[in-house]
Amino acid sequence: VHVGDGTLPLAALDLVERGIRKVALVTHPALWTRYGAALARALTAWGVEAHPIPIGPGERSKSLRVVARIYDALVDAKIDRGGAVLALGGGVVGDAAGFAAATYLRGVGLVHLPTTLLAQVDASIGGKTAVNLAAKNLVGVFWQPLAVHADVRTLRSLPARELRCGLAEAIKHAAIADAGLFDWTEARLSDLVRRDAATLVELVARNAEIKAGVVAADERELTGAREVLNFGHTVGHAVEAVRGYRGITHGEAVSVGMSVEAEIGVRLGIASAADAARLRRALSAAGLPTRMPSGSVGPVLERMSLDKKVRAGAWRLSLMGSLGTARVGVVVEPALVREVIIAMTEPTP
Amino acid sequence: VHVGDGTLPLAALDLVERGIRKVALVTHPALWTRYGAALARALTAWGVEAHPIPIGPGERSKSLRVVARIYDALVDAKIDRGGAVLALGGGVVGDAAGFAAATYLRGVGLVHLPTTLLAQVDASIGGKTAVNLAAKNLVGVFWQPLAVHADVRTLRSLPARELRCGLAEAIKHAAIADAGLFDWTEARLSDLVRRDAATLVELVARNAEIKAGVVAADERELTGAREVLNFGHTVGHAVEAVRGYRGITHGEAVSVGMSVEAEIGVRLGIASAADAARLRRALSAAGLPTRMPSGSVGPVLERMSLDKKVRAGAWRLSLMGSLGTARVGVVVEPALVREVIIAMTEPTP
Numbered sequence: 059v060h061v062g063d064g065t066l067p068l069a070a071l072d073l074v075e076r077g078i079r080k081v082a083l084v085t086h087p088a089l090w091t092r093y094g095a096a097l098a099r100a101l102t103a104w105g106v107e108a109h110p111i112p113i114g115p116g117e118r119s120k121s122l123r124v125v126a127r128i129y130d131a132l133v134d135a136k137i138d139r140g141g142a143v144l145a146l147g148g149g150v151v152g153d154a155a156g157f158a159a160a161t162y163l164r165g166v167g168l169v170h171l172p173t174t175l176l177a178q179v180d181a182s183i184g185g186k187t188a189v190n191l192a193a194k195n196l197v198g199v200f201w202q203p204l205a206v207h208a209d210v211r212t213l214r215s216l217p218a219r220e221l222r223c224g225l226a227e228a229i230k231h232a233a234i235a236d237a238g239l240f241d242w243t244e245a246r247l248s249d250l251v252r253r254d255a256a257t258l259v260e261l262v263a264r265n266a267e268i269k270a271g272v273v274a275a276d277e278r279e280l281t282g283a284r285e286v287l288n289f290g291h292t293v294g295h296a297v298e299a300v301r302g303y304r305g306i307t308h309g310e311a312v313s314v315g316m317s318v319e320a321e322i323g324v325r326l327g328i329a330s331a332a333d334a335a336r337l338r339r340a341l342s343a344a345g346l347p348t349r350m351p352s353g354s355v356g357p358v359l360e361r362m363s364l365d366k367k368v369r370a371g372a373w374r375l376s377l378m379g380s381l382g383t384a385r386v387g388v389v390v391e392p393a394l395v396r397e398v399i400i401a402m403t404e405p406t407p
Numbered sequence: 408v409h410v411g412d413g414t415l416p417l418a419a420l421d422l423v424e425r426g427i428r429k430v431a432l433v434t435h436p437a438l439w440t441r442y443g444a445a446l447a448r449a450l451t452a453w454g455v456e457a458h459p460i461p462i463g464p465g466e467r468s469k470s471l472r473v474v475a476r477i478y479d480a481l482v483d484a485k486i487d488r489g490g491a492v493l494a495l496g497g498g499v500v501g502d503a504a505g506f507a508a509a510t511y512l513r514g515v516g517l518v519h520l521p522t523t524l525l526a527q528v529d530a531s532i533g534g535k536t537a538v539n540l541a542a543k544n545l546v547g548v549f550w551q552p553l554a555v556h557a558d559v560r561t562l563r564s565l566p567a568r569e570l571r572c573g574l575a576e577a578i579k580h581a582a583i584a585d586a587g588l589f590d591w592t593e594a595r596l597s598d599l600v601r602r603d604a605a606t607l608v609e610l611v612a613r614n615a616e617i618k619a620g621v622v623a624a625d626e627r628e629l630t631g632a633r634e635v636l637n638f639g640h641t642v643g644h645a646v647e648a649v650r651g652y653r654g655i656t657h658g659e660a661v662s663v664g665m666s667v668e669a670e671i672g673v674r675l676g677i678a679s680a681a682d683a684a685r686l687r688r689a690l691s692a693a694g695l696p697t698r699m700p701s702g703s704v705g706p707v708l709e710r711m712s713l714d715k716k717v718r719a720g721a722w723r724l725s726l727m728g729s730l731g732t733a734r735v736g737v738v739v740e741p742a743l744v745r746e747v748i749i750a751m752t753e754p755t756p
C-alpha cells in the first residue's frame with residue numbers, strides 16, 4: 059500500500075518495476091477525465107500500454123453484465139496473465155474490476171487506485187471483490203491486489219458526504235483497534251473535513267495498516283479474525299437494506315450501527331458509557347448520524363434476524379470493548395437489541 | 408480423491424463427516440435420473456438436505472448465463488458458506504458448477520462427482536473451473552474441491568467415444584510421467600474398453616495420483632510445473648479450435664496432438680522413434696486417431712501461432728522425452744512443426 063499526495067502517476071513506475079507492460083484501466087468517465095487520462099500518459103511514457111475500460115458510476119455497475127463487458131474489453135486489449143487490471147475509482151469500481159481481474163484467465167494482476175476515502179481506508183485493502191445479484195455482494199472471490207496506490211489528492215473532488223462515509227470507517231478502525239489513533243483522529247476531524255493533505259495521508263496510511271493487519275490474520279474469512287471489522291455493521295447493514303440502499307450512505311448506516319452497538323456494549327458491561335459517548339461525539343463531529351432513523355425499528359430487527367452474522371438461535375455481534383479494543387462473538391438477546399434501538403431512534407417528526 | 412465401483416452413495420457419508428448439512432446437486436436431467444436421485448436419497452438418509460440444480464448437457468452450459476441461474480438456485484436453496492455444491496457429471500458440469508461454487512459468497516465448498524472417464528482421470532483433479540466467453544475457458548478461477556468421488560460404475564452408460572476420450576488423457580499421463588503405468592495400461596486396453604470395473608478403478612486411481620502430484624507442485628500455474636500436462640495439447644487445441652469444437656472430441660484432438668508432438672520430439676532427438684511408435688500404437692488400440700485430419704495444415708499452424716503456450720517469437724512445446732518422462736519449454740522451429748504436420752496428415756480422400 060502506497061499513500062501520498064499527488065502520487066498517482068508513480069503507480070506507473072511501480073508497474074514497470076513489476077515487469078508489467080500492458081494494463082487495462084477500469085474507471086468511470088468522470089474519473090477518466092480527472093485522473094485517468096494523465097495516468098495513461100504517465101504509463102505510456104514509461105512504456106506501459108494502457109487500455110481504458112469505461113464503466114458507469116454507481117452500484118448498478120456491480121453486475122455480471124458489466125463484468126462481462128469488462129471481459130470483452132480485456133480480450134480486445136489482448137491482456138494476458140502477464141498484464142494487469144487497474145481499478146481507478148471507489149468501492150464499486152474496485153469490486154467490479156477486481157472480480158473481473160480475479161476471474162479473467164483464472165486470475166490476472168490487480169492494482170487498486172482508490173479515489174474515495176472509504177476505498178482508501180477500507181475497501182481497497184483486504185482482497186474482497188464482489189458483484190450484486192439477488193443480494194448485495196452475493197457473488198465474488200478473494201483476490202489480493204498486487205499493490206494499492208492511494209493518492210489523497212483524488213479526494214479533493216470527493217463530495218463532502220462521501221468523505222464523511224470514509225471517516226466513519228476510519229473512526230471504526232480506531233475504535234476497535236487503536237486508542238492512540240482514536241485520540242489522533244478525534245483531534246484532527248476539522249483538518250480532515252477540510253481535506254488537509256498531510257493529515258489525510260497519515261490517516262489513510264494508519265488505517266490501511268490496521269485493516270491489512272486484521273486481514274493478514276484471516277485472508278479468506280475462515281478463522282473469524284476478520285470479525286472485529288464487523289463492529290457497527292450488523293445494525294448498519296440492516297439499516298441500509300431496509301432503506302433499499304437509498305437516501306443513506308454506507309458510512310452513515312455504519313455510524314448509526316456503531317452508535318447502537320456501542321450502547322448495546324454499555325448495557326452488557328463490555329464498554330463504558332464514557333467511551334460510547336466519546337465515540338458518538340466523534341461521529342457527530344465528523345457530520346455523521348448517531349441515531350436510528352424513525353419508523354425503522356421493526357424492519358431493522360427483522361432484517362437483522364436474516365443476517366448471516368446473526369447465527370441461528372443466538373444473535374452474535376462484534377462490539378467495541380474499551381476504546382481501541384474489540385470483542386467478537388458477543389451473544390446478545392434480541393430483546394436488548396430492540397430496547398436499545400428504540401431508545402436510540404429519532405423522535406417521529 | 409476416492410475411487411471405487413458403486414461407491415457414489417458413500418459421498419453422502421463423507422459430507423456428513425465434514426459436517427456439511429446442506430448441499431446443492433448440480434447435474435443434468437439424464438444424470439439426475441440415473442444417479443442423482445439415488446444419491447439425493449442417500450444424502451437425505453444421512454440427514455443432509457439436498458437441492459437438485461438441473462443444467463443442460465453440453466458445452467453451452469459453460470456460460471455466465473447458466474452460472475447466474477446456478478447462483479439464483481443457490482440463493483433459493485439458502486446455501487451458505489457451511490454448505491457445498493456437488494458437481495455430478497463430466498467436465499462441463501464440473502467447470503460450470505465449480506465456477507459457481509468458487510464465486511458464490513466468495514467461495515463455498517465443492518465436491519466433484521465425475522461421471523466421465525475424462526473427468527475422473529483428469530478434469531476433476533487440479534482445481535480448474537471455467538466458463539466460455541469470447542474464447543473457451545476465458546473466465547474461471549482456481550478452486551480446489553473438498554473431495555473428489557469417482558465411481559467407475561457411472562462409466563457403464565458412457566458412450567464408447569467418450570470413454571476413449573478419457574483413455575487419451577490416461578495414456579498421456581503415463582507417457583509423460585510413469586513408464587510402468589504405460590506398460591500396465593497398454594496391456595489392459597481391451598479390459599478398459601470393455602469397462603472391467605476393477606481395471607478402471609486402478610486406472611482412475613493411478614491417474615488421479617499423477618495429476619494431483621503435478622498440480623500440487625503448482626496449484627495456480629505460476630511456476631510452470633504444470634506444463635508437463637500440455638503434451639499433445641498445443642497441436643490438439645489447435646486441431647479442435649480449427650474444427651470449431653465439432654466432429655472431433657477433445658480426446659481425439661489430443662491423441663492426434665500427441666502423435667504429432669511425439670514425432671517432433673523424435674526429429675529433435677528428444678524421444679526415440681520406437682517410443683513414439685509405441686505411443687501411436689497404444690492410441691490406435693484405444694480407438695483413437697493418430698493422424699492429422701486432411702486439409703487442416705494451414706489453419707492449424709495459424710491457430711498455433713496464436714496459442715498462449717506458443718510464446719512471442721519462439722514456439723515452445725511440452726513434449727514427451729523417453730517414455731514416462733516429459734520435457735517442457737522445448738523451443739521448436741515453426742518450419743519443423745509444419746513439416747511433421749504435413750508428413751502426418753491423412754491423404755486427401
